[in-house]
Amino acid sequence: MNTKYHIQLSNEDRQELEALIRAGKAPARTQTRARILLLSDENQTKPRKTKEIASALLCSLPTITNIRRKFVEGGLQ
Numbered sequence: 001m002n003t004k005y006h007i008q009l010s011n012e013d014r015q016e017l018e019a020l021i022r023a024g025k026a027p028a029r030t031q032t033r034a035r036i037l038l039l040s041d042e043n044q045t046k047p048r049k050t051k052e053i054a055s056a057l058l059c060s061l062p063t064i065t066n067i068r069r070k071f072v073e074g075g076l077q
Contacts, residue, residue: 004065004068004069005065005068005069005071005072006042006072007037007040007041007042007068007071007072008041008042008043009037009038009041009043013037013076014038014041014043016076017034017037017038017076018038020034021034021035021038032057032059033067035057036053036057036059036063036064036067036068037067037068037071039052039053039056039057040053040064040067040068050064050065
């Protein structure tokens with residue numbers, strides 16, 4: 001599956017997402033979305049494919065595509 005929305009996180013974005021997950025205070029949906037973005041980041045040494053992310057996080061392919069689209073169009077907020 002070709003990725004239409006490419007994720008390239010800055011160091012600040014990556015640190016913010018990792019802190020959100022590490023704290024464990026955010027809702028599960030928010031943490032899952034943060035994990036999707038972290039695993040989709042193309043700046044890491046081994047970016048993962050959409051199917052790998054879906055199986056690792058137990059979510060659907062459209063969910064991953066939607067999260068990527070929202071990030072590309074609107075940023076981290």
